[in-house]
Amino acid sequence: MSYGAILAVLLALTVIGFYLGRGRARALAAGSRTRLHSLPGYYGAHVAIWIALPALILFVFWISFQSAIVEGIVWNGLPDKVTVQGETGQKEALAPERKRLLIDNIANYATGDIVSGEITPLVKQGAARFLRLQALSSWIMAAAMAILAALGLLAAYRSVSPAMRARNRVERAILILLMVASTVAILTTVGIVLSLLFEAMAFFTKISPVDFLFGLEWSPQTAIREDQVGASGAFGAIPVFAGTMLITVIAMIVAVPVGLFAAIYLSEYASRRLRATVKPVLEVLAGIPTVVYGFFAALTVAPMIRDAGAVVGLTVASESALAAGLIMGIMIIPFVSSLSDDIINAVPQSLRDGSYGLGATRSETIRQVVLPAALPGIVGAVLLAVSRAIGETMIVVMAAGLSAKLTVNPFDAVTTVTVQIVTNLTGDPEFDSPKTLSAFALGLVLFLVTLCLNVIALRVVQKYREKYD
Amino acid sequence: MDEIAMENIEAPPAAAIAEPADAPEFRVKMKTRNVNVHYAEKHALRDVSLDIGEREVTALIGPSGCGKSTFLRCLNRMNDTIDICRVTGQLELDGQDIYDAGVDVVQLRASIGMVFQKPNPFPKSIFDNVAYGPRVHGLFSDKSDLEEVVVQSLRKAGLYDEVKDRLGDPGTSLSGGQQQRLCIARAIAVGPEVILMDEPCSSLDPIATARIEELIDELRQNFTIVIVTHSMQQAARVSQKTAFFHLGDLIEQGETPQIFTNPRHEKTQGYITGRFG
Numbered sequence: 001m002s003y004g005a006i007l008a009v010l011l012a013l014t015v016i017g018f019y020l021g022r023g024r025a026r027a028l029a030a031g032s033r034t035r036l037h038s039l040p041g042y043y044g045a046h047v048a049i050w051i052a053l054p055a056l057i058l059f060v061f062w063i064s065f066q067s068a069i070v071e072g073i074v075w076n077g078l079p080d081k082v083t084v085q086g087e088t089g090q091k092e093a094l095a096p097e098r099k100r101l102l103i104d105n106i107a108n109y110a111t112g113d114i115v116s117g118e119i120t121p122l123v124k125q126g127a128a129r130f131l132r133l134q135a136l137s138s139w140i141m142a143a144a145m146a147i148l149a150a151l152g153l154l155a156a157y158r159s160v161s162p163a164m165r166a167r168n169r170v171e172r173a174i175l176i177l178l179m180v181a182s183t184v185a186i187l188t189t190v191g192i193v194l195s196l197l198f199e200a201m202a203f204f205t206k207i208s209p210v211d212f213l214f215g216l217e218w219s220p221q222t223a224i225r226e227d228q229v230g231a232s233g234a235f236g237a238i239p240v241f242a243g244t245m246l247i248t249v250i251a252m253i254v255a256v257p258v259g260l261f262a263a264i265y266l267s268e269y270a271s272r273r274l275r276a277t278v279k280p281v282l283e284v285l286a287g288i289p290t291v292v293y294g295f296f297a298a299l300t301v302a303p304m305i306r307d308a309g310a311v312v313g314l315t316v317a318s319e320s321a322l323a324a325g326l327i328m329g330i331m332i333i334p335f336v337s338s339l340s341d342d343i344i345n346a347v348p349q350s351l352r353d354g355s356y357g358l359g360a361t362r363s364e365t366i367r368q369v370v371l372p373a374a375l376p377g378i379v380g381a382v383l384l385a386v387s388r389a390i391g392e393t394m395i396v397v398m399a400a401g402l403s404a405k406l407t408v409n410p411f412d413a414v415t416t417v418t419v420q421i422v423t424n425l426t427g428d429p430e431f432d433s434p435k436t437l438s439a440f441a442l443g444l445v446l447f448l449v450t451l452c453l454n455v456i457a458l459r460v461v462q463k464y465r466e467k468y469d
Numbered sequence: 470m471d472e473i474a475m476e477n478i479e480a481p482p483a484a485a486i487a488e489p490a491d492a493p494e495f496r497v498k499m500k501t502r503n504v505n506v507h508y509a510e511k512h513a514l515r516d517v518s519l520d521i522g523e524r525e526v527t528a529l530i531g532p533s534g535c536g537k538s539t540f541l542r543c544l545n546r547m548n549d550t551i552d553i554c555r556v557t558g559q560l561e562l563d564g565q566d567i568y569d570a571g572v573d574v575v576q577l578r579a580s581i582g583m584v585f586q587k588p589n590p591f592p593k594s595i596f597d598n599v600a601y602g603p604r605v606h607g608l609f610s611d612k613s614d615l616e617e618v619v620v621q622s623l624r625k626a627g628l629y630d631e632v633k634d635r636l637g638d639p640g641t642s643l644s645g646g647q648q649q650r651l652c653i654a655r656a657i658a659v660g661p662e663v664i665l666m667d668e669p670c671s672s673l674d675p676i677a678t679a680r681i682e683e684l685i686d687e688l689r690q691n692f693t694i695v696i697v698t699h700s701m702q703q704a705a706r707v708s709q710k711t712a713f714f715h716l717g718d719l720i721e722q723g724e725t726p727q728i729f730t731n732p733r734h735e736k737t738q739g740y741i742t743g744r745f746g
């Protein structure tokens with residue numbers, strides 16, 4: 001029985017339950033609604049919730065554990081002597097990767113996916129068992145869900161009485177639903193952090209954290225053979241973070257003044273009509289995919305800067321930090337300007353009136369009243385923009401270089417944390433080499449940095465909000 | 470002018486309605502003729518002609534939306550900051566047309582100060598709030614001079630004794646009534662000739678209101694004051710002249726006692742006796 005059909009049946013049951021519950025409540029009310037605690041619809045909803053919710057919870061748990069259980073049973077059902085890709089051995093002595101491969105092969109064969117290696121009778125036999133078990137499992141699940149739904153219907157239907165506070169119960173169910181929704185987001189974050197953490201730990205068992213955090217040389221290629229060239233395998237993250245910082249600083253030098261001035265112009269000077277056109281246009285910048293910015297930076301801006309540098313006698317790398325930083329700054333302008341615009345608009349008009357009423361000009365008012373009042377919020381906006389710039393990937397992957405150079409010269413090529421993560425993880429990575437694992441350590445540190453920035457920024461913005469609302 | 474003001478701070482306030490014995494003869498400070506205001510399509514003020522006497526308190530009364538605040542905002546061209554607002558007619562300060570193309574609006578607002586309905590101290594210290602105007606206009610020679618201006622302004626606004634030990638505290642830390650007096654001090658510090666007050670007591674409790682009313686009566690010695698108010702008792706207590714607005718028209722104007730005891734117009738009568746509005 002397919003999952004779609006199961007869910008459709010459940011939905012139909014829920015709808016029926018709603019009408020049953022409401023009908024019974026109406027019958028109880030016998031024409032005079034006032035005897036019931038809640039409107040009949042709430043009794044219907046209460047019944048519907050009791051049908052759908054327990055069955056759905058069961059469904060979610062079942063499908064999250066089903067494959068593990070089925071695979072376990074399949075594994076235990078295999079003969080003691082097994083063959084994996086030409087190797088034959090005792091089942092119990094098989095290395096974990098080999099075991100995983102065999103099980104994956106069985107599951108893939110069962111579902112018609114590509115199987116690695118030849119299809120042995122063992123795999124065929126396992127796959128048949130796999131399919132049988134899976135079908136059985138979904139039937140058991142459907143039956144269990146049906147029982148739960150029926151029990152829920154029965155209990156909720158019988159509980160319909162004038163004194164039952166269906167309205168309050170429905171309210172509670174809604175509260176729980178909303179709480180679950182917000183928990184999902186938080187749990188996902190926790191999951192991401194944990195997965196980062198575990199891989200980073202694996203990295204730190206190979207490379208000491210001190211070397212990683214304070215080392216001045218980054219050269220992640222590790223030697224496969226002794227005599228290989230350029231395979232030093234140094235994992236000092238300082239140059240990588242320095243590159244990120246350099247590009248971020250350049251981006252902020254572009255984005256903060258331009259974004260802030262644009263926001264001031266739009267919120268204080270521009271007429272309503274102009275504002276209505278310019279603001280969306282500016283926000284279009286935010287809608288451009290970063291990969292488009294990336295090739296604009298790599299193919300248009302970087303050569304332009306290099307040629308301009310050549311004219312005045314400067315040596316500019318063709319993948320200069322300046323090009324990446326400039327374009328990243330442009331990408332962030334709408335971010336800064338729309339946040340600042342909101343913050344400037346939140347400064348009460350009465351303060352501006354007060355200043356105008358004292359004979360101050362517009363720019364005096366902005367400089368001495370509006371901006372000081374908005375400053376905490378603007379600082380928050382800038383910090384959010386910084387954390388955005390640090391985490392930005394696509395532009396730097398395309399426009400910044402790969403060589404980890406410890407430099408503050410914007411005409412040099414630098415690399416960034418995100419670029420290193422991408423290059424170390426794409427392709428065909430080996431998960432036991434420090435080169436691959438270093439991506440997780442970089443990611444973890446990057447995450448911590450942006451997290452701190454975001455927390456500080458939100459704190460600052462919050463403090464500012466408390467003042468005027 | 471400082472001497473007089475300081476003496477008056479100490480002296481008990483003069484009786485609210487009575488003319489001072491040494492009152493100079495009536496002199497028109499601001500003259501308005503046929504003032505019309507449009508907000509986009511809406512005709513907010515129709516042919517208002519009103520004379521505002523020097524060193525007097527003129528009260529503008531009327532039901533909400535009658536145009537009294539709009540008229541007040543014409544007097545220092547605050548309506549300029551609203552895009553859709555159009556003002557026509559003749560408005561003069563000491564015989565000078567204030568809507569003339571050559572008029573420096575910024576300077577005009579320095580000589581016609583304004584106090585708003587809701588106290589709106591800047592998010593700065595008490596001192597910096599009062600020093601704001603002098604700083605913007607460069608009205609002082611050195612630091613001690615600026616301090617003198619700030620202290621004098623706070624004295625005239627009757628706030629100095631309450632805040633003299635904490636001039637560095639934020640202006641927003643004061644109570645509502647104190648904040649409003651701070652805003653008055655801030656307006657005084659620029660050295661205006663006219664002070665416009667737009668319902669200055671509407672967000673204050675009765676005690677703070679009484680304190681502001683006393684202050685208005687003291688300020689009359691040195692400043693021409695125009696006050697918009699919803700409270701007829703307040704108009705009666707603080708003003709010498711009263712103008713009654715209704716639906717964008719100036720219905721009646723005259724001496725305050727006459728307006729309140731013997732209104733000529735039926736609508737005025739209706740409003741002050743509380744039959745509408």
